[in-house]
Amino acid sequence: MTTINYAHSMYAHCESGTVTGLLRHHGMQISEPLVFGIAAGVCAVFIKTAKVPFPVFEMRTKPGDIRKGIAKRLGVIFETARFKDPRKSFEKLDAIIDKGIPVALQVDMFYMEYIPDYMKTHFNAHYIIAVGREADGFIVSDCYYPTLSRLSTAALERGRFARGDFAPSGFMYHAVSVPPIDDARLKAAIIQGIRQAAFTMTRLPIPFIGITAIRKFAREIPTWLQRTRSSDELSHWIMMIHLLLEERGTGGGGFRFMYATFLQEASRIFGSAELLTLSKRMMDNGDKWREISMTVARSGKNRDLGPEKLGAIRDLVLARADEEEQLFTMLYKLFR
Amino acid sequence: MKENDARVDYDPHQLLLYVEKEDGTYGPLQTGAYAAKNYLGDFIEKRGRIVQDGIEKLKNGQTSPVAHYLQFYSMTTADLAARAAVPLAKVKKHLTPAGFAGASLDTLRRYAEVFDLPLANLFALIVPKKDGITITARKTTNPLFTIIEIS
Numbered sequence: 363m364t365t366i367n368y369a370h371s372m373y374a375h376c377e378s379g380t381v382t383g384l385l386r387h388h389g390m391q392i393s394e395p396l397v398f399g400i401a402a403g404v405c406a407v408f409i410k411t412a413k414v415p416f417p418v419f420e421m422r423t424k425p426g427d428i429r430k431g432i433a434k435r436l437g438v439i440f441e442t443a444r445f446k447d448p449r450k451s452f453e454k455l456d457a458i459i460d461k462g463i464p465v466a467l468q469v470d471m472f473y474m475e476y477i478p479d480y481m482k483t484h485f486n487a488h489y490i491i492a493v494g495r496e497a498d499g500f501i502v503s504d505c506y507y508p509t510l511s512r513l514s515t516a517a518l519e520r521g522r523f524a525r526g527d528f529a530p531s532g533f534m535y536h537a538v539s540v541p542p543i544d545d546a547r548l549k550a551a552i553i554q555g556i557r558q559a560a561f562t563m564t565r566l567p568i569p570f571i572g573i574t575a576i577r578k579f580a581r582e583i584p585t586w587l588q589r590t591r592s593s594d595e596l597s598h599w600i601m602m603i604h605l606l607l608e609e610r611g612t613g614g615g616g617f618r619f620m621y622a623t624f625l626q627e628a629s630r631i632f633g634s635a636e637l638l639t640l641s642k643r644m645m646d647n648g649d650k651w652r653e654i655s656m657t658v659a660r661s662g663k664n665r666d667l668g669p670e671k672l673g674a675i676r677d678l679v680l681a682r683a684d685e686e687e688q689l690f691t692m693l694y695k696l697f698r
Numbered sequence: 699m700k701e702n703d704a705r706v707d708y709d710p711h712q713l714l715l716y717v718e719k720e721d722g723t724y725g726p727l728q729t730g731a732y733a734a735k736n737y738l739g740d741f742i743e744k745r746g747r748i749v750q751d752g753i754e755k756l757k758n759g760q761t762s763p764v765a766h767y768l769q770f771y772s773m774t775t776a777d778l779a780a781r782a783a784v785p786l787a788k789v790k791k792h793l794t795p796a797g798f799a800g801a802s803l804d805t806l807r808r809y810a811e812v813f814d815l816p817l818a819n820l821f822a823l824i825v826p827k828k829d830g831i832t833i834t835a836r837k838t839t840n841p842l843f844t845i846i847e848i849s
Contacts (some may be wrong), residue, residue: 371725372712372713372714373714373726374713374714374715374716391736395716395724411776412774412776413774413776413777413780414774414777415773415774415777417774439775472771472814473814475722478711479708480741480742481747482771482814483771483772484771484773484777484781484812505714506713506730507712509711520811520814524781525780525781525782525783526777526780527780528779529738549727549732594744594747595748597744598741598744598745598748599772601733601737601740601744615699616715616716619699619715619716619717619724620716622716622724623716623725624726626723626724645699645718645724648699648807649699652699655733656733659733659737660737663737663740664739683749690773
């Protein structure tokens with residue numbers, strides 16, 4: 363039995379929260395918004411494939427990018443590992459925990475025994491931190507929950523070796539070197555993070571990423587009714603997406619609120635009035651995203667999902683695309 | 699978002715949001731989830747209706763248990779095929795009662811793993827007749843053997 367003295371904390375998002383938690387454990391006093399911003403975590407991605415039953419609109423970069431961005435820009439060294447053999451992966455995990463080092467694990471959220479039944483959905487890119495082990499399981503820090511949780515070894519194995527898109531393949535990582543960050547390095551990292559995010563949002567020539575993705579998503583909204591058999595089913599889908607994704611800080615306004623907080627921190631570090639103004643606009647933009655999210659949820663509950671309502675929601679999303687295009691263009695120009 | 703607008707009193711579903719504090723700075727706020735507080739009941743009710751409809755179809759032999767749990771967990775056939783490592787054509791075949799009857803035990807065990815159910819649950823639905831009774835189908839180390847506990 364081993365228990366690491368890890369200070370569990372809630373964070374807005376699992377990946378930025380996991381990276382922040384590990385860095386803080388190793389003595390780097392950094393906030394989640396700074397981690398998110400430096401790693402250029404803000405994004406917009408529209409996914410429509412046969413494997414997702416309903417088109418998905420993500421407002422973040424792909425899983426793993428935040429860890430990689432932080433490693434690259436802050437010089438943190440993470441040791442990563444993937445496995446084919448669950449037994450070997452658990453031997454390695456046990457050995458690191460026994461050294462008193464918390465380990466981040468990629469899991470399928472579905473198998474986490476501590477989540478309520480209504481939240482059970484397969485999602486292979488959830489991150490938790492193993493902070494202890496017991497005779498028949500592990501103590502884990504899942505930043506979406508207020509306290510540490512317990513997980514049986516069998517459940518963790520199923521979660522770590524689930525198949526499908528973004529299959530975790532036992533992926534785990536831990537920090538092996540967390541250097542102190544001086545002012546110059548922090549400023550350079552912030553600039554690089556903003557530049558990358560602004561480029562991805564406004565200039566990346568891929569139609570399902572960035573501002574074009576927001577517009578693509580908006581134009582799809584009126585077709586939602588054709589994708590389902592009844593307004594009851596559409597309403598169910600909308601609520602599921604809302605409860606499972608948006609309320610977990612990963613959608614709605616959650617990421618934009620976090621990015622606004624990052625910009626405000628950056629404005630203090632640089633003493634920049636322009637960044638402060640942009641942070642306020644980003645916060646307002648987050649409010650508008652949240653209003654859209656709430657409008658959709660309300661319409662879903664009231665079965666008010668006719669063509670007119672869906673058309674109105676499309677227009678609201680298109681307005682966000684226009685605003686974000688302006689915001690990220692200004693950010694791009696600021697640090698060009 | 700202003701701190702006061704974000705604050706929701708709902709303990710069962712907590713989350714962390716970055717909000718504007720009274721002094722104009724932005725920072726974290728742990729609060730209840732607005733949507734869970736206001737819409738969860740409706741969501742569960744709607745889901746219940748969809749599930750009940752699925753059970754009726756199961757009872758009448760219109761659908762297979764695989765199709766039922768696929769809908770229950772809001773998955774697609776392509777996702778189930780990838781997760782269970784079963785060819786997509788086979789998954790589609792197993793959505794009908796006749797196709798399901800021809801599925802091998804190993805394939806059904808794979809489906810049960812994805813749905814996180816004991817294998818026996820693909821063949822039976824155990825419902826308590828009285829309030830206060832809890833029935834739990836517990837998986838064992840043997841993937842083909844389930845223990846039903848009644849308390």
